[in-house]
Amino acid sequence: MSNTLNRPIRVLVAKVGLDGHDRGAKVIxxxxxxxxxxxxxxxxxxxxxxxxxxxxxxxxxxxxxxxLSGAHMTVFPKIITLMKDKGLTGVLLTGGGIIPENDILKLKALGVGELFAPGTTMLSIVNYIRNWVTENRNF
Incomplete structure (x- = not known):
């Protein structure tokens, strides 16, 4: 499936805070x-x-x-606020890790995209990003 950008989709992958477990981020x-x-x-x-x-x-x-540090209820809201302040409203914020379902619902209500639990297939993540970009970044 190609995107409508006529260029590769650009994704920034980050580990925020003192969480030192980066194997999953590197795999993704x-x-x-x-x-x-x-x-x-x-x-x-x-x-x-x-x-x-x-x-x-x-x-x-x-x-x-x-x-994976448990700081998701601090990190994601701060990033969403900074994104809005800097005009990055058309950029997807997504992620994954150990995040309880209740917190996922709260973060989505703030504007965070899909949040993936351990064990999610790479194809699911790839397809989600492709589909989101195709639907939201066709300029």
């Missing part, structure tokens, strides 16, 4: 790259400000946050 970054997307991996210990600034500089279509 590689899978997205293998699916033809352009991936910017920011590495460990990023702040929400660093993530949003990198997304602006790299002109990304989507931001993917990998979080």
């Amino acid at each position: 970054a590689t899978s997205l790259r293998d699916a033809g997307m352009e991936v910017i991996y920011t590495g460990l210990r990023q702040t929400p400000e660093m993530v949003v600034n990198a997304a602006l500089q790299e002109d990304v279509d989507a931001i993917g946050i990998s979080i």
